Amino acid sequence: MKSVLDIIAGVLADNGLVTAFAFVGVTVWVSYWLSARLTRGRIHGSAIAILVGLILAGVGGAATGGKNGLADIQVLAGVGFLGGAMLRDFAIIATAFGASFDVLRSAGIAAMISLLVGVLGSFVVGAVVAYAFGYHDAVSVTTIGAGAATYIVGPVTGTAIGASSEVVALSIAAGLVKSIMVMTGTPFVARFIGLDNPRSAMIYGGLMGTTSGVAGGLAATDPKLVPYGAMTATFYTGLGCLLGPSIFFFTVRALMA
């Protein structure tokens, strides 16, 4: 006969997405409670919820040895689906409902500049760091630099130019560090960089580029800014994948020859 625990685990696993709704709901509730009680609302509940999510991801990863954080624990596999690219993009697009088209249009040029500067800036910083840490071949330097753009640009670039799997892994890690820092740090720096209007949110999205980081960071800062930042951020990875294995790689190779 099955034990009650087995039956509970079975119910949770069989209804993965529903389990995820309940689980995330409780996480958010606890986070808002912590926000109100411990920080008197100074640190926004959603910022704490995202931080709690990341800590849980670390716990899940440590417990299972997998790479999908909490979603690798069988009864919580639905969290992976709820937080996966499909539903995330679906919800991000929905946030555009009610966004002002005039703002999008008037900030268009600045947003495009921010995209170029953002990709180039991250790439240069990442490449310099890679060089400083002893990577002196053009392929590795380019790949790690691309990883500092986003954790998708890194492996796409690395695969295209034939980087070693160790370097590709490093580029993904760099992108993850960036994404996590943007996710958790945005609410704390928002005031100092004037991140309080749709226009600067668009520029911020273009400069940072990590869709998950920007989406999470802006949600924790002011949910009304999300569509503006997300709009430009979604062009970033494509632009990075375009420039990384081509212009950036050729430039690095020429500089290091």
Added chain:
Amino acid sequence: MVIYGVALLAGCMIAGVFVGDILGEILHVQANVGGVGIAMLLLVLITDRLRNTGRLPKPTAQGVAFWSAIYIPIVVAMAAKQNVIAAIRGGPAAFAAGALAVLVCLVLVPVISRIGREDGGAGGTRVADIGDAPETGGHQRGAGGHP
């Protein structure tokens, strides 16, 4: 009906991601180029049009608004499935590359914000102004609310 809103949203996403993939193919990039951004533009344009012609009944709007409101919980779920261990294991090189990239770009936000601001009249619009306009449908996103 609520499903009309959800279907509209789904249609925008499929169309946007399709265009993004086509762009990726044309540019020989192994990635989707701005699919989500194009979908967002489509949604803004279509709902604007529908609203102005009085063809966006409340239930339809609710179908979109729900997904907009469920966005933060989805981000929390997304955070919970990140490969945090890999980020930590990446060691000092990965940490330095990621962290310095963030710092440099943060410093650039106010610099680029200044570009073209003088002539862009709507540029300085505060969020509150937009959020307060009753017909924007933007109010429900505040549901996450500041306590």
